[in-house]
Amino acid sequence: MAETVKADSWNASLYDSKHAFVSQYGEDLVKLLAPQQGESILDLGCGTGDLANNLHQIGVHIIGIDKSENMVQQAQNKYPDIIFNVEDAVSLPFTNEFDAVFSNATLHWVKEPKPALQGIYHALKQGGRFVAEFGGKGNVQTITDEIINQLRIYGIDFRSGQFPWYYPSIGEYAALMEQVGFRVTLAQHYDRPTPLEGENGLRNWIEMFAFSMFEGLSAETKALIMNRVEKALKEVLYQNGQWHADYKRIRVVGVKE
Structure with a gap:
């Protein structure tokens, strides 16, 4: 994610056409949010707006924000x-503006979690709730370990700063929530193997989400590495004619008391 269109690596059309599962899985999180007509809710990391629209349709006063x-x-x-x-x-x-802050598949992109949680806490009215789901400890580790492995085999030094995500344990994240003032009422960590659309599902996922791991490489080298990653992971992540990503998710609810 980036501040300007010029530097913005997010392909919104690819996101809508090949990664609609992000919003579809978020519909379960909306049930946990249990929005009420007339509530004021902030959608943090709204993407291309599908879940914000679902909330709008039931009469919520919704504001969607995204860094992209x-x-x-x-x-x-x-x-x-x-x-x-x-x-x-x-x-x-x-x-003190919102009855709830809702965030789906976003907070693993925020590598400074405490300032984000402080901002979420301040954004809520007293008694307001924070409901979020995002990548947790071990999320897509099979994929990212293999990308790093293939880069190193090819003689390319992978810097830890190129890893784009923050994947905490529930203990780590719940403790941060409590530090900023939340009462944590739910904290879960669970496996959610996620099907990726089409024969190029893994490659499309990497192109969409893991682009920073290939920073500075030519298109030719990137294609070569991706081919090797696909070949190495085919036996592990390709089943019944479909790629699956090894998602591990965190789901949390916190209340501002």
């Missing part, structure tokens, strides 16, 4: 009646 201008632009084009803004999760500009 490409995603916000796509969301605004799809759902012109909803407010979408470009905001960074670590510097949220809200104080």
Whole structure:
């Protein structure tokens, strides 16, 4: 994610066409949120706006925010009646405004979790709730370990700063929530193997989400590494004619008391 369209690596159209599962899985999280008509809710990391629109349809006063201008632009084009803004999760500009902050598949991109949680806490009204799901400890580790392995076999030095995600344990994340003032009422860590669409499902996933792991490589070298990753993982992650990503998710609920 990046601040400007020019530097924004997110392909909003690819996201909508090949990775609709992100929003579809988020529908279960909406049930946990249990939104009520008339509530004011912030969708943190709204992507291209599908879940924000679901909330809008049931009469919620929704604001969607995302760090990616490409995603916000796509969301605004799809759902012109909803407010979408470009905001960074670590510097949220809200104080006591929302009955709930909802976040699906976003907070693993935020490598400074405590400032984000402080901003979420401040954004909520007293008694407000924070409901989130994102990648937890061990998420897609089979895929990322193999990418790093193939880069090293090819003689390319992989820097830890190129790893784009923050995948905490529930103990680590729940403790951070408590430090900023939340009462943690739910914390789960669970496996959720996720089917990836099409014969190129793994490659499309890597292109969409793991682009920073190939930083500085030529298109030719990147293609070669991806081919080797696919070949190495075929026996492990390709079953019954479909790729599956080894997702491990965290789901949390916190209350501002």
